[in-house]
Amino acid sequence: MTEQVIQLPTAGESTYDTYDRIRERGEVVPIELPGGVPAWIATSYQAVSEVLDDKLFSKSAAQCPALHDGTIPADWPMRALTDIDHMLNKDGLDHRRLRKTISQAFTPARVAALEPRIEKIAANLIADFPSGDRIDLVSAFTTPFPVRVICELFGVPTAIQPQLKDWTTTLISHTSTGEEAQNAMASMLGYFAELLDSKRREPGDDLTTALLQANAANELTDDELCNMLWIVIVAGHETTVHLLGNAVVTLCTHPEQRAKALVEDRWADVVEEMLRYKSSVVGALMRYARHDVTVAGVGIPAGSMVMWYGGVGRDARRYPDAGTFDIDHDHRDQLAFGRGPHFCLGAPLARLESRIALSMLFNRFPRLSLAVDPADIEYAPQISTNGPLELPVRLDSAT
Numbered sequence: 001m002t003e004q005v006i007q008l009p010t011a012g013e014s015t016y017d018t019y020d021r022i023r024e025r026g027e028v029v030p031i032e033l034p035g036g037v038p039a040w041i042a043t044s045y046q047a048v049s050e051v052l053d054d055k056l057f058s059k060s061a062a063q064c065p066a067l068h069d070g071t072i073p074a075d076w077p078m079r080a081l082t083d084i085d086h087m088l089n090k091d092g093l094d095h096r097r098l099r100k101t102i103s104q105a106f107t108p109a110r111v112a113a114l115e116p117r118i119e120k121i122a123a124n125l126i127a128d129f130p131s132g133d134r135i136d137l138v139s140a141f142t143t144p145f146p147v148r149v150i151c152e153l154f155g156v157p158t159a160i161q162p163q164l165k166d167w168t169t170t171l172i173s174h175t176s177t178g179e180e181a182q183n184a185m186a187s188m189l190g191y192f193a194e195l196l197d198s199k200r201r202e203p204g205d206d207l208t209t210a211l212l213q214a215n216a217a218n219e220l221t222d223d224e225l226c227n228m229l230w231i232v233i234v235a236g237h238e239t240t241v242h243l244l245g246n247a248v249v250t251l252c253t254h255p256e257q258r259a260k261a262l263v264e265d266r267w268a269d270v271v272e273e274m275l276r277y278k279s280s281v282v283g284a285l286m287r288y289a290r291h292d293v294t295v296a297g298v299g300i301p302a303g304s305m306v307m308w309y310g311g312v313g314r315d316a317r318r319y320p321d322a323g324t325f326d327i328d329h330d331h332r333d334q335l336a337f338g339r340g341p342h343f344c345l346g347a348p349l350a351r352l353e354s355r356i357a358l359s360m361l362f363n364r365f366p367r368l369s370l371a372v373d374p375a376d377i378e379y380a381p382q383i384s385t386n387g388p389l390e391l392p393v394r395l396d397s398a399t
């Protein structure tokens with residue numbers, strides 16, 4: 001009997017559960033995206049490594065005939081993400097030209113120098129926790145912290161930050177219609193055009209100003225700059241929001257690991273192990289087969305859409321004790337930030353801010369515990385990034 005193609009998402013099932021079923025099916029698996037659009041997903045370490053080879057797979061939607069010949073309709077909800085012209089959707093020279101400019105503004109040294117500012121943001125949020133012992137950590141901390149960090153860095157005023165988060169949620173949620181997603185995208189790009197104008201008029205001590213300075217020769221057009229702000233600011237919060245949510249659940253359900261982290265100040269190792277154990281990027285969008293190609297014995301036709309599974313750190317072929325969360329693991333070759341030309345531009349920032357957030361939270365509330373059964377936690381209706389929608393915790397539970 002032929003197996004039915006798995007739908008991503010599958011109605012009535014959490015995204016993590018659907019990914020578990022996909023992973024069990026094989027190393028390269030055909031799937032059906034919203035609207036019945038066919039795609040493939042690589043799940044094993046070996047298969048993902050091949051998909052990340054830019055000689056075999058392109059990031060450019062131009063390589064996917066179905067997106068241009070009417071096969072996939074104009075109102076396909078995921079088009080807002082596949083069709084936007086930013087560096088994560090480009091190859092070769094085009095990609096390098098864009099990445100070079102942002103890299104001049106967003107240097108590792110600049111990120112390291114941000115530590116005191118990031119600590120202050122975390123401390124302020126913790127000081128402002130709602131009163132009462134039981135709070136929702138997603139709305140009080142794991143969401144506003146990365147949003148505030150990336151927005152402050154790029155000079156986005158506080159007042160607009162919740163709106164940016166809402167637009168992002170609409171864009172990436174698989175419950176949004178094509179029209180809602182396109183409108184959210186248009187509003188965000190409109191806002192980034194205003195931000196660029198305001199920073200041209202009044203330069204500040206922020207990365208939007210630094211980006212404009214790095215583009216002094218006007219190599220990048222205004223549209224390219226807006227798309228750049230879009231990818232950096234969206235990728236710069238959405239991923240970390242969910243990594244932190246997943247980390248809180250994992251630490252609360254692994255008290256001995258959490259105790260070790262606290263006693264030995266091992267928060268950098270917690271972050272590294274979390275990236276392997278339960279990354280927030282569950283499905284990385286989108287690549288296209290440059291020609292007919294065989295990956296892990298499975299033939300993928302030229303032009304096919306291909307995703308890769310972000311939970312690849314759980315591949316037991318690569319990591320024999322993959323299912324165990326252990327901060328003594330040294331699996332630094334995990335692929336949570338990708339590999340090759342598109343390796344995560346924000347990895348140093350993601351590591352720094354996650355370490356600060358978790359260290360501060362658990363040092364301040366060493367008895368913090370989940371106020372619900374972990375099995376009852378609801379996860380976001382999203383197929384690309386994922387984490388808890390709400391995280392009811394007790395800040396000072398008696399143990």
Ligand code: HEM
Nearest residue numbers: 087088235236239240243284336337338342344345346350
């Ligand atoms: C836990 C946090 C994060 C995770 C797990 C993560 C993961 C990833 C992954 C897997 C990719 C490569 C996708 C692919 O090749 O298919 C990527 C690219 C990227 N990430 Fe991150 N990311 C995180 C945080 C951040 C932050 C804080 C920023 C802020 C600047 C950021 C900005 C970017 C950008 C701009 C790209 C595209 C790079 C390019 O195309 O050259 N990410 N990220």
